[in-house]
Each structure stands twice: as C-alpha cells, then as structure tokens.
Amino acid sequence: MLHAKPNMPPFTGDYVRCCAYSYDGELLATASDDYTVRVWNAKTGKLQQTLEGFSNWVYIVAFSRTHLLMATDHKHIRIWDVITGSLVETLIPNSNAWIADISLSYDGTKLAADFNETIGFWGILPRPLDQWKYRISPEPTGASHG
Numbered sequence: 001m002l003h004a005k006p007n008m009p010p011f012t013g014d015y016v017r018c019c020a021y022s023y024d025g026e027l028l029a030t031a032s033d034d035y036t037v038r039v040w041n042a043k044t045g046k047l048q049q050t051l052e053g054f055s056n057w058v059y060i061v062a063f064s065r066t067h068l069l070m071a072t073d074h075k076h077i078r079i080w081d082v083i084t085g086s087l088v089e090t091l092i093p094n095s096n097a098w099i100a101d102i103s104l105s106y107d108g109t110k111l112a113a114d115f116n117e118t119i120g121f122w123g124i125l126p127r128p129l130d131q132w133k134y135r136i137s138p139e140p141t142g143a144s145h146g
Contacts, residue, residue: 015057022063027068027082029059037071039082049085053078060101061124064108068124072099079124093120 014034021028021042028042037051037058041100062071068088069080077091077099093099097115104111111122 015018017057017059018061020061020063022067022082023065027063029061029063029071029082031071033141035073037061037069037080039069045105051080051085053087053089053090062077062098062102062104064104066108066124068108070102070104070111072102072113074099077102077111080109091122093118093128 014032014036015033016030018031019028019107026042027048028040030038030040032038035052035058037048037054038047039104040046041048048051051069051071054071054073054076056075058073059146061069061071063082067081067083069082071078071080073138075092075097077093079088079091080086081088091111091113093113093115099113099115101114103113109124111124113120113122
C-alpha cells in the first residue's frame, strides 16, 4: 500500500513493481503482479482506471507529456491514452524479446526499449487536428551493441 499523505485512502493493489507520476503530477500509475496497471488520482488517492491485457506481471510503467501511458510485462509494450482509458497500441519487438526497460524522450515523441541486447526505437507522433490520437511507427529501428 502507498499513502499519498496522512488521512488519505491507501493506493491498493497486488504487489507493486513500479510506479510513475504523470508530468503534471495529477496521476500516479502503478504496475502490479496482478497483470494490471492502475492509474490513481495523486491528490485524492482515488482509483481512476485499471488497465488490463497483460499476460504476466507488469514491471515497468512510464508517462509521456502527452497523456500516453506505456507499460511492459517484458514481452509486450502497451500504450494507453489515459484521458480516455483506451488502448492505443500494443508493440511486440519480436517473438523472443525480453524487454528489460522502456524510456521516453523528454518531448514524448520517441520511445526506446532495451530488449535482447538491442535498443529499439519507435516514433510517437501526434496527428494534425486530433491531439489525443497517436500514430506509432510499426517497426523499431535497432542497433545491436556488442
């Protein structure tokens, strides 16, 4: 359980592996062993959304500046619009991928993932006239290190 401040309800859920604040500090996301991501109001502690669809424990969660939430269970990267709660995209770097980490660029236009001794990159670009819909490039560009 996480407590935002005294006299507030606790943030509850299964074992929490990771948490992240939204850039505006209004939301807190928790990644859990119950295969979910929960999005909380960081001021009141009230549960806002439960995001599902993973087939394993969720290890990593990150917010973009544009209200997108990324999370991974080491096999998939799922991306949600936290304003609507809708799933925007599911990325699978390759069938044998073991995603060790994900990171977003400061401006929120690029997603990087570390998997199988490879760094993959995806562009996340807003479409004109629709600020809450995002186009995600279908394939990562990668550079093996070694």
